[in-house]
Amino acid sequence: MAAVPWPQGSEIALSSRGIVDQKLSRKLVHILAGPGFALCWPLFSAEPNARFFAAIVPCLNLLRVVLLGTGIIDDPKTVNAMSREGDRAELLRGPLYYVLVLLGTTLVYWRESPVGVVVFSLMCGGDGLADIVGRRLGAKHKLPWNSSKSWAGSGAMFLGGSAMAIAFIALFCSLGYFDCDMAAMAAGVATIAAVATLIESLPINQRLDDNLSVPGVVALLGFLLRNALLAA
Structure with a gap:
């Protein structure tokens, strides 16, 4: 399973400080990022367009993953934390799919x-x-x-x-x-x-x-x- 695309700071900190190994830190973020995002849904109003405002979060992360994966943004530390082999092209598979699923879930199902x-x-x-x-x-x-x-x-x-x-x-x-x-x-x-x-x-x-x-x-x-x- 590929790494989760956010929050990269927590992922990098956990592994760089030796609290947990890099593979485990990626998996912990994989488990927590989506539910953490969904726990914020009650903070939005009951207006019909609220889902679109919530979708800004995965949209921004989607953009960042694409920029990192294509090399437009050069950030080796983040790429290493998000990928298995340190290859930025990996970000355009598992991490990208993860964000797309959260985006689709927000827009299609919402609350x-x-x-x-x-x-x-x-x-x-x-x-x-x-x-x-x-x-x-x-x-x-x-x-x-x-x-x-x-x-x-x-x-x-x-x-x-x-x-x-x-x-x-x-x-x-x-x-x-x-x-x-x-x-x-x-x-x-x-x-x-x-x-x-x-x-x-x-x-x-x-x-x-x-x-x-x-x-x-x-x-x-x-x-x-x-x-x-x-x-x-």
């Missing part, structure tokens, strides 16, 4: 649908935890269909993504953004998370970035299952 919450939760909390837990606990128990993935990592994705999604849904329901039947919501989230976890574990993700495959599958399932499982 009006639980589907958007599930999209960023599975990408951030689920996929991010899968890598961290899988690297540390999954060495001996690999998946039979993909030796680069583990049962521990897949379990962390399912549980972490589901927990984040349900927590955000409960928060947004309490704020009155949409009505909730939490039992139906939880069943829908679990179903979507299970399928997304399976997709993330497939060898195809060695060629297709999972910052695209996971949100894409979640959005499709959310559309198909919303009336049956995610509606109030």
Whole structure:
């Protein structure tokens, strides 16, 4: 999984001070950046155009990623922090997709649908935890269909993504953004998370970035299952 494009300062500080290694710091930002952004959504008004003002944040980060990835901005320290191999071209894949997903989630779903919450939760909390837990606990128990993935990592994705999604849904329901039947919501989230976890574990993700495959599958399932499982 590629690194998250913001906040780079925190990512660089954590690794440069030796608090955590660079790979772990990137993953922690991957997990926290999207939800941190979504936690700011309640600060915006109820006006219909509020989503467009919120979208300025990922738009600015999108511009920065493109400028860094194309070399228009020369910042080797940031490029190294955001990429695996220190190649600025990497920023035009995983980090770029990550920002695009957050931008799309903001514009398409905003605070009006639980589907958007599930999209960023599975990408951030689920996929991010899968890598961290899988690297540390999954060495001996690999998946039979993909030796680069583990049962521990897949379990962390399912549980972490589901927990984040349900927590955000409960928060947004309490704020009155949409009505909730939490039992139906939880069943829908679990179903979507299970399928997304399976997709993330497939060898195809060695060629297709999972910052695209996971949100894409979640959005499709959310559309198909919303009336049956995610509606109030």
